[in-house]
Each structure stands twice: as C-alpha cells, then as structure tokens.
Amino acid sequence: MVNPSRRQFLQILGLGGASLLAGKSATASEIHQINNDTVGMLYDAVKCVGCKACMSACKRVNMEHGGLSYDKAKFDKEGMWDAQTDLNGNTRTIIKLYKESQQRWSYVKHSCMHCQKPSCVSACPVSAMTRDKVTGIVDYDKSVCIGCRFCQVACAFNIPRFQWDRANPQIVKCDLCKHTHLTKTGTTACADVCPTGAILFAKRMDLLTEAKSRIASSPDKYQKHVYGEKEAGGLNHLYLAAVPFEKIGLPVLSDKADANFSETIQHTIYKGFIAPVALYGTLCFIALRNKKKFYKQKEASGKGCVSCEQKGDK
C-alpha cells in the first residue's frame, strides 16, 4: 500500500514542479519595452542647493487631494514648521543631505520613480495602483485601495508610504501632480518652483538628452551614469549626481524589472486558467476512482465496519 501511494504522490508533486519549471524557462509573453514618449522628471543633485522649495510646494499643492498634513517637530508647540525627516504618510517628496566630509557632500531628492514596469502596479490586487499607458504616470486611487501594503513590500525604492497613525489611512506617493498642479500649469509643483533647474519635468526622451548633455559639458562634476535610464526596466524619474548613487540612497539594481519576472511565472501557471481546471479534473477522477475501489474492496472482504457498509457511500 505504501509504495504505490508514495509514487503517485511524487507524481503529483512532479506535475506541479514541471509547470513551475516551464515558467522559469519561458520568455515573457509581452516583452517590456521602454517608452520614451512618457513624461517624467530629472533631478540633478549637482545643481540642487537644498532650499526645499520643492517640498513645501508639493505639500501646499497636494495637501487636500493627497490627504497630507503638516508634521510638527517636538520642540514646536505652535506648529510653526513642517518638520518631516523622511518620506512618510504626510510627505510625497523630501530633500536629504548626504555628507561624507566637509568637501564632499550631496543633496538628494526622493519621490516616486514612476517605473516603466512598476512593481507596485503588478502587486496591487485591486488595481488601486495604475500606470497611465500614455503619460507613464503611476497613480494611486484611495477609493479602491484595501491597505494591504503589498506595494510597499514590492517597491525597491521604499517609495509608497502608509499613514500608520490614522484610523482611516491611505498610501502616500508622488503622482507627478496629476490631479493638481499638472492639470493647471502643465508641469509639476516641484519643478515649477525649483530656482536652479535641478528639477526638470518633461518627456523622458528630452530628459535623457538633457541629462547626457549635462554630463558631457562638465564631465568632472558628474558620475558618468544617468540613474534610471535602465535600472529596474527603466525609470521615468532620472538622476544625475556627483557621488555614487548608492551613497545617496538609490539602490544598485539590475536592468530587469522584477514585475516582468514574477508575471511570467504567474502567467505560465495560470494561462487561461487551464492548469488549475485540469488539476481539479484529474484529482476528481483519481479521488472518485479510489473511493469506489475502497468500498468495493470492503464489500468483497465482507468484514468491513458494519455501519460503514450500511451507510456506505453509494
């Protein structure tokens, strides 16, 4: 009894394993292409003077639509300053200072990278995170969000933030002022107020050209790399900096988007829902046959449990 059943058992496992293996070797059905006609931003850490005008403009403009409020500092009883220390449930963008020595330091601005193949969109079970095919803007809709925070787990940049201190919380992240400043002025609030041209809003194509010409015109000032050109399948928020990017909190990533990899596996297993249905059908067949065989055997041997036989299983 033991050996055949064990073999059958392994067969079933092997079946599952084979389908997964197929998933690993199969190529992505829809190969992801970078679309340079979408819009994005370029942040130039070399030009940034750290005035934080972008931060205050962002909060002023998006306060109501984004469900933001001001962060009070501990010493500030009257709430005179907005004193956030990181991206958080009230903050879509932040300027930070990286300081290595008195001579070597850099500002850095963090906000949503608007990936070409965003993990958060792939993660969201109810389509609360969406990427606009035309503009490339990754937007969040709190009216459908269930608050599972899978987008936070999935984001390589830790961009989506959650309002941990509220009973009615939401995810907070940059949407390129899609519902606010962009509709009125055609640009984002942060790019609009930046006094030094450190933040530019434009089509990705033009941003790339601009970034590369800045590197070319003063090669000693810049790292010879536009962060986001290829990282994680391409980002629409590009970076230029004087210091290595990982030092200012931008992780070293491969050119492949995680979302492509995981979706290939999911799609292979669940294509047309055939595999689950086939599995169910096969298992039903086996189970019914086993059940029949069992009760037949019992009847034949004639010494089965009395009540089992009486009720049987028809």
Place this chain on the structure above:
Amino acid sequence: MAHSEYKRHKGRIITPSFLILLLLSLTGLALIALRFYKGLGAVSNMSDGYPWGIWIAYDVATGTAIACGGYAMAIYIYICNNMHYHHMIRSAVLTSMFGYCLAGFSVMVDLGRPWNAYNFFVPSQWQINSAMFEVALCVMAYSTVLIIEMLPSMLFILERDHWSSSNRILNLLQKVLSRQRKDSISKYARMIRPKLDKVLIFFVVLGITLPTMHQSSLGSLMLLSSSKLHPLWYTGFLPLLFLINCVFIGFSIMVLESIISCYAFKRPYETKELSVISGVIPWLTLIWFGVILGDLAWRDQLDLIFNSGKNSFFFLLQNGLVATGSYMLFFERNRKSLRRLFLSAMALVAGGALYRFNVYLIGFDPGAGWSYFPSLAEFMVTVGLISIEILGYQLMVKTFPILPRLHHDGHPDDEIRSVI
C-alpha cells in the same frame, strides 16, 4: 462519508484551560479594537520599511501552512488511495478550517482600509497579475470549502430529535429555540445532509486544488522583492518551495495534532497510522532540499550559506531543523516511537515555519535604517487569535462528532485496541 467513523468527545466545556484561553482571546480582541480606533501604528511596530509584520508573516504565511493538515491528509487519503485513514480527516479539516478562517480574520485586522475589501468581488478591479489577488480569492474560497466539509458533522447532530443531553451549548440552544423551530432545523438538516454527502467528494477535491494554488502563490508574493529578500531565499522557485513546504508541514502538524489531542482528551494514541503517514515526509523534504541546494549551486552562490552572517544562521537553523526531523523519520523504528515521532514532527514544523519567517521577515531587508521587532500588543493580538482557534477546536469536538470513533466492534483497521 460514513458518519459512524466519528464521534463527539464527551467532556466538560468549561475547564481551566478554557478560561485561560478565553482571557487571552479577549485581550487580543481588545487590542484589535484599539487598532481600529487609533490606527495600525498605535498597536504594531510595523513601519514603511517593514510594512508586513508578524500578522502577515505568522498568521497568514505561516499559519496557513500550519493549517495545511487537512490539505495534506486529503491528498494522502483521496489521491494516494489510503482510504482506510479516512477517519482522521475530520479533525484535520477542523484545524484547517480554524487556521484559515483566522488567517482571513487576521488579514482584515492587518488591512489598512478593510472597508474596501469588497473590490475583490468587483471584476473591473481585478488585477490578475497580482499574486496577492490570487491568494486572497483562493483563501476565501478555501475557507468556504472547509466550512462546507465540516457541515455534515454538524448536520448529523442537528438532524436528531434530541440534540444532546450532556452538552451545554446544545442544551442551551435547545432551550432557547422553540420546539417548532428546532424541529424545522432538524428537518432541513435531514434533507440537506444526504445530498451534501453525495457531492462532498467534489468539495474535498476542490480543497486539494485551492491550497495547491494559493500556497505556491504565497511564495510568488516575494518574487517582486528581488532587491530586498536575501539571495539565500530569493529564487524563481519560491512558489514550488512554498508548496512542498506546506505539504510536509501539513503532515507533521497532523502527527502533532493527533498526539496532542489524544493526550489532552485521554484517548488511545494513533501510533500505527502516524507511523505510516509520517513515512512520506522524508521524501518530500528530500525534494525540497534538492531544489534549494540545486538552485543555489546553479546560481553559483553556495558560498552564501556560510558567509551571510545573521542570514546564514537562520538559513542553517531552518535546514538543520527540517533535516533532523526528516532524518529521524527515515527509520521505521523512530516512526513507531511516539516520543520520537513527536520530536521529529516538532522539528519539522519549527524548521518549515522558520523558512516562511525567513522569507517574509528575517531575510527581508528594505535597506539601511529600518528594523522590526513585533511590539507586545502586536504579539498579543496573534496570541489572542491562536487562543480563539484552540477554543473553537475544543468547543467543536465536544459538540459535534469529529474525532475518530474508537472501535471495539471488530473493525478491520482496529489495531488501536492493542494500544489500549
């Protein structure tokens, strides 16, 4: 199903352990109320770097694996043709039912905006690329299937003319309901049960298909975090590893559950059955280790096993526990010893559960500056939910025929007698 295989456990409902569990459950529920009043941050230590804490890592990712006893037993009994172990299925399904329902409840506590959860039923909102979507739908469906699988045992009692004289709950119900209403419930129970019995096998098989789907998807969830999950655990084989993992945990938990419930309810041990069932486990873990090590070797990252500091420690601990447990079970001599069965099953469950913790929390590193350790309140919520689960199990087996009947009437499988 042959209902005569099962019987109600006769025993008092209110015992000291019942009262302690009740206290813990109420503490948990009070903290949950606080969480809904003041937000998740007031109760938990979760942060934007660690958006998932123990409520997901334990209650959902690990809890559902521990609740895979019903899944593993159903595969073993119905698919691998071991129908003579049929009498063990109900108690397995009952723990699975509690495990899954509580995972579902836990998710509702963990969700930031649970009032929007109805969007899972709005087709225009479906996001089929999301492993989370798959997990959510499958877990909901499976919980329903488990409840349906439990129904016959309840109907079996409810269809009687007199429900019970010795059980407080049934007595109370009988007193509260009018005679007429009680009779109509019994009438419906009599009507539904034979029909349900006939189609039950299709639900049982659905109960095998659904966990196969969502247990592997629990692994797929982490495929999106290649830069955060340590390479010792991040692999395209995560779904397969999670699937095998839940099956061997399922068998091990069956062993533990059987031994513990026999001990607690003073019933004869099912050593013979357990020694056969546990014989499957070493083969499963062998495949599991094959995939883990083969994958690391193929990626040329075997050196990580010893060079990854804290992660190495937990990787080795996880594998050490699983390997020890399954090595013991390779030998029939050990499988026939109740004590060694218990110890090896403990090691397997601990190691298998640690694997899931490693993937969801310990090996998860969102970057510099983030750290997570559950708060006391967060921990007490989980303890409270586990208490509810055990309370429910006690209540159910004392109210409905779920545990295997002890045969004294010359049943063919009756080697139990020798143990008595």
